[in-house]
Amino acid sequence: MQNPRLFDLAVVGAGIIGLSCALAAARLGKRVLVVDRDTQANGASVRNFGFVTVTGQERGPTWDLARRTREVWAEIAEEARVAIHHRGLLMSVRRQESVAVLEAFLRTEMGADCQMLTPGDLLRRQPELAGPGTLAALWSPHELRVESREAISLIAAWLEARHGVTFWRGTAVLAVETSRITTTRGEVEAEAIAVCPGDDLTSLLPAPIAAHRVTRCKLQMLRLADPGFRLSAGVMSDLGLDRYAGYAALPEAAALRRRLEAEQPRHLEHGVHLIAVQSADGSLVVGDSHHYGATPDPFAHEAVDRLILDEFETVFGRPAPSVVERWTGTYATAPGRTVLVECPQPGVRLVMVTTGAGASIGFALGEAVAADLFRGSEL
Ligand SMILES: Cc1cc2nc3c(=O)[nH]c(=O)nc-3n(C[C@H](O)[C@H](O)[C@H](O)COP(=O)(O)OP(=O)(O)OC[C@H]3O[C@@H](n4cnc5c(N)ncnc54)[C@H](O)[C@@H]3O)c2cc1C
16 A cells, blocks of 8 residues: 555645646656645635736747646646636737737737737627727737636646545645655655745745745736626737736837826726636626735725726726626736746755746646656756
8 A cells, every 4th residue: 555645746735836736747647745725725826817828928938838838728628627718819909009019019929820800800709899999909819718716626626536636635834845744734755845835925935935036916806797798708908018028028018108107007006907808607807906015905995996997998898897706816926037946955846936827827837847856857
């Protein structure tokens, strides 16, 4: 009989990043334990849009991680019974400066398979976006949308059933050292350890986290009642071109930034941009805002929700449906980096996504971490 306290990989954290490391190691035939202090997923991974975004991710390694992660979502969705609610992205814009950014984007390698749509095209594809203010839209076929609050538990259950991954829930990890973790259920031995703590910056490995000046970002989110139409894709707007590095780093984005500063300063002040995606019952998940700090307040401020709804109403050209749910979420963030992978001790890796993209780049990151731990590949 196998020793129930001996594993090839012990993963701390059952969010999307911990599950990604667990999946990649299990696919290498490894015996995996995942430990989480919560009895069910409760962190950023279940508070997000479930929008697996490729187009707009930072050019280079992050974009590559996103493309591979999207492939893994598509590979596992059916087997893990994760529903894909819609595919693709419509980036609807109402300023000439935004059109210039989209045209420049389409000239890069990141624009492959994407397309510029006219208002006439939109009228056929998503008429709600074809209002008089709309100049154009970028269509990207790459995105997927899942319902994270269901998907995370479905993936965990599938990892358990299909890949034999062991889960210890309601169990905090108190200490980590080479080949051993100490938990509230006693000690476990493991050849390798992946610490995926989300935005817990102090419980485990605080020194490397502090060294990289990791802090938190708080977001406000809304669920709106079924608007009576169906979205064929996730929707974003001009403000997204300023937030997502894949567009914002293009030289053409500077003129758009100046115009947004003049026209939507309060949206910029609160980091508000628009993402709207739809759920199986027709309701819309709409957000979001960005406020930074080591311990952001946990409150959803009405004035910030109003800014999100204001952008929704402008883009869709109609009053927003009633709000049926409000919540906040936080993720880890660090200046100038998308991911933080550190090796504080032999066989131990700290794995954090330090921007709002864990659902979009997590699976590929997990593969890189597993290859590094078990095959000695360079990260
Ligand atoms: C509102 C919001 C919207 C977002 N939208 C998107 C989106 O649409 N697309 C996208 O790609 N990304 C999005 N993101 C970002 C994405 O959700 C995160 O990057 C991702 O969920 C981080 O995953 P994680 O596993 O690192 O963290 P988490 O989901 O927070 O999981 C970390 C887990 O570690 C556990 N843990 C920590 N310390 C310990 C310990 N000592 N012992 C035991 N357990 C421990 C916690 O209990 C927790 O369950 C969004 C984030 C937010 C907040």
